[in-house]
Amino acid sequence: xxxxxxxxxxxxxxxxxxxxxxxxxxxxxxxxxxxxxxxxxxxxxxxxxxxxxxxxxxxxxxxxxxxxxxxxxxxxxxxxxxxxxxxxxxxxxxxxxxxxxxxxxxxxxxxxxxxxxxxxxxxxxxxxxxxxxxxxxxxxxxxxxxxxxxxxxxxxxxxxxxxxxxxxxxxxxxxxxxxxxxxxxxxxxxxxxxxx
Numbered sequence: 001x002x003x004x005x006x007x008x009x010x011x012x013x014x015x016x017x018x019x020x021x022x023x024x025x026x027x028x029x030x031x032x033x034x035x036x037x038x039x040x041x042x043x044x045x046x047x048x049x050x051x052x053x054x055x056x057x058x059x060x061x062x063x064x065x066x067x068x069x070x071x072x073x074x075x076x077x078x079x080x081x082x083x084x085x086x087x088x089x090x091x092x093x094x095x096x097x098x099x100x101x102x103x104x105x106x107x108x109x110x111x112x113x114x115x116x117x118x119x120x121x122x123x124x125x126x127x128x129x130x131x132x133x134x135x136x137x138x139x140x141x142x143x144x145x146x147x148x149x150x151x152x153x154x155x156x157x158x159x160x161x162x163x164x165x166x167x168x169x170x171x172x173x174x175x176x177x178x179x180x181x182x183x184x185x186x187x188x189x190x191x192x193x194x195x196x
Contacts, residue, residue, distance in 0.1 A: 001149055021116045023075040023088060025123055028067035032076075036067065039087060045103050045144040049166055075124075077104070077117055085113060088121060097179075098125060103188045114149045122153070126185050133182045140165045141174035150178040154190050 026032040041057045045051050053061075061067060067074040071094050077086040080112035086104035100121055104113060118137075125135045137155065139146040150157070155178040184191050 020080045021113070022078040022080070023119045023120055024078055026067065026074040026076055026087075027064045033062065035108075036062070036074075036087075039105070041090060042107055043103070047103075047140050047146065048103070051168065076160070077120075079108075079113065079116075080115075086117070088117060090121075090125070093129070097134060097136050098132060098139065099136045102137075103142065108143070114146060115152055118149055118153045118155075122180055122185055126182050134179050136177065136179045136183075138175050138177045143177055147176060153180070154184060154188070155180045156184075156190060156193055158193065 026036060028036050037055065037058050040053045041055050043052075050057065066072055067089065072089060072091055073093065074087065074089040076084055078086055079085045083109070084105075085108040086102065088103075091099045091101060091102040102114065102117060104117070122135055125132055137150065139150070141160070147157075156177060158173075159177035159180050161177070162174040163172040165173045167173055170171055
């Protein structure tokens, strides 16, 4: 893909859109506080370390800046046909290689929407963070759907951390790490991984 083939980012940084998905920036300590709390505590996220955040955990996270500060920024995921379908947070932004936390509402899982969100997330990172050259993500080894999304979107598996993902009430599982490089995002071609 060439630069001229990529959509230009919209003038407003409040919402960015690629295709059918918009990212709408959240005001976690203000106007979006109650909706954020309701979403995070009202859903079960089976492939996350915190599968069901409590009211106290979400409120503490808001107060600590985990949803918005110099290292974190959060967005609603709005679909043009379906409305609000989930939440996306960019983490470790100041490290120069941000990670993301993607949480789709249960009603919208398994419908192929995560691919659109991941494409939009990479678009956001590489068009609004000029110093970032790599964007990272991790998932649990048994989250086959998300692993497929990473691969379909041109992300490269870079690591497999054995027993690196804690599971409440169970044995730890493997954590699988992926990334996409800016040059791969620009060119549409995947830079091969060299293991030795």
